[in-house]
Amino acid sequence: MVRHIRSLFKKNNPTKENTNARQQASDAQVSLSIQLDQNIEYFRSLYLNSFDVMFRSFLIGEKFQGYLIYIDGLTDVQKMDEQVLTPLMKNKIETASELTNFLVNKTPVSSVQKMTSFSECVDSISNGNPILLCHGINLGFSFGLAKWEKRSIEEPAAESGIRGPREGFTETIGVNTSLIRRIIKSPALKMKTLHVGEYTKTKIFLSYIEGIADQTLIEEVENRIKRIKIDGILESNYIEEFIEDNTYSPFPQILSTERPDVVSANLLEGRVAILIDGTPFVLIAPTSLFSLFQSQEDYYGRYLISSVIRMLRFLFLTISLLLPSLYVAILTYHQEMVPTALLLSIASARESVPFPALVEAIMMELTFEALREAGVRLPKQIGSAVSIVGALVIGQAAVQAGLVSAPMVIVVAVTGIASFMIPRYAIGIGIRMLRFPIILLAGSLGLIGVMMGIIAIIIHLATLRSFGVPYLSPIAPLKIKELKDSFIRAPLWKMNTRPHFTGNFNQYRQSPDLKPGPEKGGE
Structure with missing residues (x-):
């Protein structure tokens, strides 16, 4: 099987058919070989003319031949030297089972995963995690040592406010999920992982709160994203145009924001958030015309002032x-x-x-x-x-x-x-x-x-x-209870119910007896 794959990668034949075969082979779930030379030859063929991909050969315990494959600039090389190379070269390891046990249980790295196929190894290398291949073992070992330059957390320039949090999303999806987790600490907050893009393999997180978001809505969003077949995703608008209901409309049917507090507030109302790696903009679905005229500051100020400002928005619209x-x-x-x-x-x-x-x-x-x-x-x-x-x-x-x-x-x-x-x-x-x-x-x-x-x-x-x-909900169809947060913003203690989106949902979000004033029974 491996010899057949290697034959698809002729170094001096860059024809269209050979390119297509290369792509098909790289995506195939072909298992790793016990022969280290065959595995390395495959990866060298795959990363031909990729001078940022490093192949580090060394001896494990002076007996086993090993290779580390990683991308320069995406991997923390210092930690790899200290936590992977040094322990493997200094420890005495006699058998393949001892080596596997050492890599999984004794390597001082927080995340070590076994890889069984070439495609899994390629995905790991592309994400910045080095892969270790050893002679006599038909497994690859991925170490969680990804590291790259990233932008610091700043206030979004397009959604700045007078009152409220000053944090905004960045282009790193791990940072963005942590910002949401800092606000919503319940284990009911779920993050489903999807990958879109033939070449970019962009990571997408589908975020929702279990027990609040309707399951039908979650499945619909997930199915629409899974249907996307495209070369690459470079920004959230790629996803937005593929999953919105009417792409010819000048009105956006999905809300985009850079603020974690806005995403958290919408998750608590039963919506679904779509986080895309490589962009600070998070998509929120479903949305309505009135949601697009709401600002985060409407809920951080007094409700009378917020209501007047919201009415001014519609007047100036x-x-x-x-x-x-x-x-x-x-x-x-x-x-x-x-x-x-x-x-x-x-x-x-x-x-x-x-x-x-x-x-x-x-x-x-x-x-x-x-x-x-x-x-x-x-x-x-x-x-x-x-x-x-x-x-x-x-x-x-x-x-x-x-x-x-x-x-x-x-x-x-x-x-x-x-x-x-x-x-x-x-x-x-x-x-x-x-x-x-x-x-x-x-x-x-x-x-x-x-x-x-x-x-x-x-x-x-x-x-x-x-x-x-x-799109005109709650005006058409008319929903009296939800008018409290449309043209005006009612006091928070009066907004006891969540907006009704689809199917059954968790209706109440707060106690109905929160009106401020003297305690009942007090003097």
Whole structure:
């Protein structure tokens, strides 16, 4: 069997058929051989022209020939020398059974695993864990000595807050799971492991709380991830696009966040979190439109203030979506709706403008969006300066040159400020994108076109689902109890039940008699 595999790896024949055979052989569950030379020849063929893969030959107890295979930069070489190489070379080992017993029970490494196939060894080496192969033993031994450079824990720049934890996820999935475990200490918190990607073999953890998350939801998320067949996963959006219900919608059906407290709060509500190795963004499913307008600070401040701020978000959502189109529609078709003094002021400001209101609005909106994207893509030191100074200079110069009117500059500026009130970037950019077709409808049909656009958006939202959960829940279908955490945020002591997602679930999350005040029976 091993000779047959070696024949697939001809060093000087890089044809397509040979490449496909190599991939198939590397993925096959072929058992390791007792002959050390055959195993090493296979691995050398597999890692041909991979100069960062090290093969360390040494004698075990002056009798057994051994090979350590590891990737330079992914393995802690110092610990490998101290905890693996030194004990094996100094201890007297006579038989293969003694060697196996020593490796499993006496090696001073926290994790030692037996590998029986080539594919298991390849996975271990790729993850930074060195593999030991010995002559006369058809097993490989994997040592948990992975080590690589990683970013320190910092506050997420896109989800910063005034009050609350300052920790954010990193690109290392082990660090991310530990941050969640520090918050939710119950053994009911589960982490299922999946691997996606033909070449990247990206590790994915499916996290949920047993007894709170519905089992049907867990199985559905797991099945959708298992169906993904792709070369590699480089970021969480790869997973998001493959598992969401409607990929053509501008509205995200899965929540993404960099904050462990946000993930923990959603897990406690019965949702499922998807952690992907290599990215700090964690996916949360299912979600709704109202969940995307909730911020972590809504629950860290007083409920009256949080409710007012949340209502302001929905008000500025309306302004961000409709203000330019309303301005174009009224100025083009419905001048009678504007007070005479204001109409004369706008007319005098537009006297030298050569473009109709529709062209003026689209031109200014495109310019504003270009400045905003330029500010995001440029280095931080100059990005904010370019976006702010560019808007001021271009706006003032355009007004003075007579290309646009001052009222239009005001409308676009207010619209841009309103869009910054939306707490989630994914939903914010969707609203910004929908602004343009509504402006075109307003310029073509007036307020009737604006209403047609609003109706089309509402119909689309009503048809959306996130893992079977209606996107407009709890408004459509109406759930009175869950309105406590939608447009407003009720006091925490009144939110006794969890949101209802799918099937049976653990309904109550706190005692019903937590209203603050004097203790019952007290004076």
